[in-house]
Amino acid sequence: MRACVLPVATTLRTASRTVRHFAASACLPRDKNVAVVGGGAAGFYAAARLLAKTKNVNVDVFEQLPTPYGLVRFGVAPDHPEVKNCTTKFDQVSGSPRVRYFGNVQVGSQQLGLDRLCSAYDGVVLSYGASEDRRLGIPGEDGENGRVGVIPARRFVAWYNGLPEAQGLRVDLESYDKVVIVGHGNVALDCARILLTDPADLATTDITANALETLRNSKVRHVEMVGRRGPLQVAFTTKELREMTKIPDMDFICDRELVAAECSKWAEWLDASRSLKRMMDLLMKHTVGEGRRQKKSFTLSFLKSPVEVVYDQPGAEESAEAPPQRIRFEVNRLEGAVDAARAVGTGAFVDIPCGMVLRSIGYVSTPLAGAPFNKRRKIIPNIAGRVTDDSGELVSGLYAAGWVKRGPVGVIATTMQDAYRTADAVIMDISNGHIGNDSDTGRSRDAVDQMLDSSGVLETCVTNAQWKRLDAHETEAGIKTGKSREKVTDIDRMLSIIRSE
Template sequence: MLRVAVVGSGPSGCYTAQSLVQREPEAYVDVLDRLPCPYGLVRYGVAPDHEKIKSLQDSLRAVLEHERVRFLGGVPIGSRGVPAARLRELYHAVVYCVGAAADRHLGIPGEDLPGSWSATEFVSWYSAHPDAADDGFVRDARQAVVVGVGNVAVDVTRMLARGPAELSCTDMPQAALTALAASRVTDIHMVGRRGPSQARFTTKELRELGTLPDTDVVVDPAELALDPDCADPAALPGARRRNVEVLRGWAGAPASGAARRIRLRFFLRPVELLADGGRVGAVRFERTAPDGRGGVTGTGRYEEIEAQLVLRSVGYRGVPLEGLPFDADRGTVPHLAGRVLRAGVVAPGEYVAGWIKRGPTGVIGTNRPCAKETVLSLLEDAPVLVRRDVPGDPLAALRAEGIEPVGWAGWRAIERAEAELGASLGRGVVKLPDWDSLLAAARAAAP
């Protein structure tokens, strides 16, 4: 019998567990998560209006309901929970699938002004993450600037532009729905430092902006003209070519006089957030120009865009996990084909998969081959790993040390509570937004 702990219940963790039990009939897997709820960024990162992507939870559920897989939520790893060294004693192998929890910073003056947030914080708020800041993100804001031109930037832009009728049918927490319904934001500027042909959003996500009710999408033809690849995009890769075609279509469209405007801006690099009354009041940008090598260079010309809300969407970054080595430059755990390296030497029984292994790259499906590589390494090592004695049931050892995980029955009780909350509000399922309500619901399932 091979006992494995997988730390993290998002896609990379679930795919790792799935690959293990499919490839090794004697493998038993405990999937541990700091949160009492499974699914990671599928639950707390996918936009609430993207029901098709969120339905991926159904396939992840099938993994966690496998007879040789056990979900143990509410189990932090580190000094405030189970130390990594102790976890290693309880299992033959441990696979860390903890993602990239931090956001990258702009590193410019004024970035910490009230009203300036990372897109990650905004997403956590409208996704009901129990650690989210309970703050009025959109309070008193009429103009917003979203720094970045990737899919997360598109998501937060779309959430700012959607009306209450479109959001009430989602699982968005009631407080966020109420705040967004009362929002007075009319102009949202999504800004990239490079050109349209280098934007990282997918065409499907980009096109969604043009389908929002009572919302105009505005593209400046002059900024398209600055990008040499926009003159004749035929030579661009397919996705980038389609993006340029969509943007060119919007650049030639007349304004309809809609209540809201999404302005897609390019070749602008943020250099400072400017204060107004102690809060952010504008963003100062430097105009950039293509440098002929795929990058941009400053021109010395500046522009200010008024904004009472700034959302920074410039990427994620892994954070150190207590007890594991960490490459601060890359934001990942050093590894060899998924095997953790300590001072350049393989650490027996310790593995990584997902973003903490390769960095925040790829889409959800990218985690499958990443998990497979790690699992193949683990199973190659298994004949040696199983020689070490471990407790017959790690859960009993955890409970003896005062840790009472939220099991699958507790998670199902949370699901029922969220369905009941939604029904009481005249909506569908509505997420519970805080630790107290989540844990209270989970305890209702305790025998």
């Protein structure tokens, strides 16, 4: 503990004059400084809560990309613009005089290690999301003979949403007419919907110009979404499924007998789950039999686990009639109670011919240099947002929020609640004196700025005002092409727009 230096001088500004004020007998509480790592939903909601519930906490948000909002910009589907309304709230947060946005700054890099943040700030909230995805772990997944293999849905989503690092993805939608998606979640449904929607209906959204052009030339007419378990175990939600049923000129196909059999087997349990019941009703109502009548089809397949991507002989003619690959599945049966059903292989196999295969079986977080990480659960270990080390001890001043705290599940509303809880833990620790001790002057705002200056962050970062310049540029470019926004998809170009205008 450092001794408090008296007298403390503070400058109070009034409307007419500046008064020098000396507190002769007590230390004035100093402002507390909190760093947030990751400018996605969790980071901004944590900052919002800290602003709303305190008067003397400053928040610095560090984001590795020049642009803020994380998956709200690069994950949420372009035809779901209403979901992105939360950015209005995030903008209010960044507009506060107590918040600073530092874009283009990767925490954990050589420039700015986590240790430097921890020694300068009273608290550090890790909310850096989940940047990888789960693999299938099957032969052929990584491609062969020049074939791309299985593409992560994460990358496909990032490609159509303009994430700079995903723009090099080879997306060929012209050499075949069928795509298989492994996984039964909302991200899988997003991909299926984007592939089957008339591109004219996406033309006013913020989908990238390149993705829109690729979709306009697409020959893909059929998408099959395959899951290892049954209809009562799907992870997607009714709202997203209903959207699929509304795509015009498209057959919606699934195994009605299986759905009916599962519903009748688990009728009592289903009675208690209204949302699942609605979903099953939707499936029964909209499913047409096999035998395609429309030009397009969406098939929901159950009880199949992928075991291998099988490539045709090298030199086989690739065309819409001769799909470049097949994906082999083992047929499963279910064992156990409906809410914990396990898929067990039957030893029977089916091949589904297709062009592109997307895997969509979940995102995963990766470790950040210097921070504890639970390798098995792939999250930052924490107790209600307070980070713990390998031995389960609390790490003073370190917190986690969002997907990196609880795993990559949950919508923005869930992430908001979760980030609020973490911010509340920070506030409680400040008020209990566990962090942000007033005598610890080494953690002042000046000390923070010195650290940011000496690490070069102040020189290379993108500020909120600069991001707003890029934002205006994208919006204006969108107006010219009749879109809500034309995203800039290259970091150098982003920086040149920010710095030239």
